[in-house]
Amino acid sequence: MSFEEDNTRAFQLLIATQPQLFYKHEAELHQLRASLSDDINQISHAVSIWCNCESRRPILEALINLQGDSNKFRPPGIGDNVKAPSEPEPKPRREVTKETLSNAIQETFPNQSK
Secondary structure, three states, X not given: OXXXXXXXXXXXXXXXXOHHHOHHHHHHHHHHHHOOOOOHHHHHHHHHHHHOXXXXXHHHHHHHHHHHOHHHOOOOXXXXXXXXXXXXXXXXXXXXXXXXXXXXXXXXXXXXXX
């Protein structure tokens, strides 16, 4: 999985699991949502720029911390430790797209239109 996919997936997960970070930025988040491209590289770039604002520093820090836990964003592969037999298999990940990110924003913050 590419950095862009990891970055976008982490941002989507952050919205769903820590919405309190976004409350005072809800209108701006919906503006971001409205401007999303279909290209995952452009989505990731837009997310990075959006988070890299002094007023949204806690969101950026949470995003970086979430990305640090690489096991949440990529399946096991070469270089990983061998899992113990008792560990459950990871669930397959859904593809991150403009639609999935947009839906996460709309579901978490439904009060804004567009």
